[in-house]
Amino acid sequence: MGTVIVGITGNEKEMPAMSGLRFDAVSRHLSDGVKAAGGLPVIIPIGTAALAKSYVAMIDKLVLSGGQNVDPRFYGEERTGDSDDYSLARDEFEFALVKEAIRQKKPIFAVCRGMQLLNVALGGTLNQSVAHHWQESYFGTSHEVDVLPNSRVSHLLEPGSWINSIHRQSVRELAPGLIATARDPRDGTIEAYESKHGFPILGLQWHPELLTEESHRQLVFDYLVQTL
Numbered sequence: 001m002g003t004v005i006v007g008i009t010g011n012e013k014e015m016p017a018m019s020g021l022r023f024d025a026v027s028r029h030l031s032d033g034v035k036a037a038g039g040l041p042v043i044i045p046i047g048t049a050a051l052a053k054s055y056v057a058m059i060d061k062l063v064l065s066g067g068q069n070v071d072p073r074f075y076g077e078e079r080t081g082d083s084d085d086y087s088l089a090r091d092e093f094e095f096a097l098v099k100e101a102i103r104q105k106k107p108i109f110a111v112c113r114g115m116q117l118l119n120v121a122l123g124g125t126l127n128q129s130v131a132h133h134w135q136e137s138y139f140g141t142s143h144e145v146d147v148l149p150n151s152r153v154s155h156l157l158e159p160g161s162w163i164n165s166i167h168r169q170s171v172r173e174l175a176p177g178l179i180a181t182a183r184d185p186r187d188g189t190i191e192a193y194e195s196k197h198g199f200p201i202l203g204l205q206w207h208p209e210l211l212t213e214e215s216h217r218q219l220v221f222d223y224l225v226q227t228l
Contacts, residue, residue, distance in 0.1 A: 003039065004040065005060045006039045006041050006060065007042050007044045007055060007058070007059035007062050007063065008030055008031060008034070008065055009046075009065050009094055009097065011026060011065070012045075012090070013025040024045040027066070027210075029210060031043070033218065034063075034221055034225060036218060037218070037225035038225055038226070039061075039225035042059060044059075046087070046090050046093050049093060051096075052100045053100050055100075056100040056104050056106055061106060061228065063108075064094060064097075064108065064114025064115070064117060066113045067087070067090070068085045068086050069083060069128075069168070069169055070120055070126060070169070071086050071088055072126070072128060074120050075124070076125075080129065081128060081129050091117065098118055102199070107201070107224075108200070108201050108202075109202050109204075109224045110203040110204070111206075111207060111209070112166065112167055112204070113167075115171070115204060116167075116169055116170070118201070118203055119171050119174065119178065119193070119203065122176070124172070124174050125171075125172045126169050126171060126172055127169055127172045130168060133165045133189065134165065134168055139164075139210055143162065143184055144162055145182045145183065145184060145185070145192075146182065147161075148179075151181035151182075151192075151194060152181065152228075153181045153182050153194070155223065156216050156219050156223055157182070163191065165205075171190040177196055177199075178194065179195075179196045180192070181193055191204070192204050202223075202224075202228055
C-alpha cells in the first residue's frame with residue numbers, strides 16, 4: 001500500500017478582516033497530525049456538489065473539519081438565537097462529499113462541526129445551543145469523557161482522559177446508523193460516535209488536533225491514517 005492520501009475539508013476566511021480578500025483555510029494542526037502519522041494531507045476547498053465525486057476519488061480518507069454551525073434547515077428547523085455563523089455553500093458541498101465518500105466506501109473522520117454535519121447528513125438532528133461547552137482557551141482541556149468499551153474511540157482514550165470543549169452546538173438525535181461511543185458525564189452530551197454497521201466512521205466532538213500536550217493526540221491521527 002502506498003502513501004495514504006487524506007482529504008481535509010477547508011473553510012473560507014476573510015483575511016485581513018473587512019479586506020474583501022478570501023482565503024481557503026484549515027487548521028495546520030490537522031494536516032500536521034496526518035503528516036506525522038505518515039499520511040499525505042490534501043486540503044479540499046469549498047466547491048460545488050458537482051465536484052464531490054472527483055475530490056473523493058482522489059483521496060483514501062476524508063476528514064470533515066471544524067468551523068461554522070450547520071444550517072438547521074437541513075434537519076427541519078428554523079434558526080434560533082443570534083448567531084450568524086453559517087455557510088450554506090460549505091454545508092451543501094460537505095453533504096455531497098459525505099454522500100460520495102459513503103458511495104465510494106472511503107473512511108470518514110469528523111471533528112466538531114464535522115461530527116455535527118455528518119450526523120445531520122445521515123439523518124440526525126442537533127441542539128442549536130448548548131451551555132458550558134466553550135472553554136476559555138483553544139488549548140488545554142475542559143472535562144473527562146465516559147467511553148464505551150470495545151469501541152473505536154476506546155482504542156484512543158485511556159479511562160479518565162480529559163478532552164477540550166470548543167463547541168456551541170451538539171448532537172441531539174443521533175442518526176439511525178450511528179452509535180454513541182463517548183459522552184460528557186456532566187450532562188450526557190455525545191462526544192463521539194461510530195457506525196453501527198462497521199462502516200469506517202469516527203466522529204469526535206472535541207478537537208484532538210489542539211490537544212498538543214495530550215498523549216492521545218497523535219494516537220488519533222495514527223489511527224486515522226493507519227487503521228480507520
